[in-house]
């Protein structure tokens with residue numbers, strides 16, 4: 001149980017140390033991706049970010065584009081889009097990073113451990129046998145570690161491929 005809960009606690013670190021202004025899940029502009037913000041994908045309904053303070057390599061955050069705090073506020077189209085994106089993101093991580101398993105979940109409300117309680121989001125944490133000490137090392141790092149950017153580059157084309165064919169990454173890059 002201790003291991004299961006640990007990924008969600010890291011959000012407190014993320015929320016307190018993020019230097020970028022505005023809501024983490026609402027990057028400015030219309031860009032479908034942004035390396036500076038670790039934004040892997042934004043479409044009409046969902047946003048996918050690589051967690052700046054990952055519990056393991058490939059730790060993703062998936063949120064609706066709307067700034068809402070509760071899953072009960074989503075209409076069925078947005079709810080469906082969100083869960084489909086959680087599934088698609090898990091599939092990409094499985095194929096690209098080959099983890100042994102996943103923690104997939106959501107903390108709703110501060111009392112439940114949400115670091116950013118006013119914008120609903122799901123965590124997808126790839127897990128490997130023996131990965132428990134990963135965050136002990138990364139927790140002290142303030143800037144984005146090089147391997148995080150390498151993971152971003154590896155995952156980006158697979159997320160951009162989820163966009164509609166009419167939207168080209170070149171056209172939407174900020």
Ligand SMILES: [Zn+2]
Nearest residue numbers: 023025067119
């Ligand atoms: Zn927001």
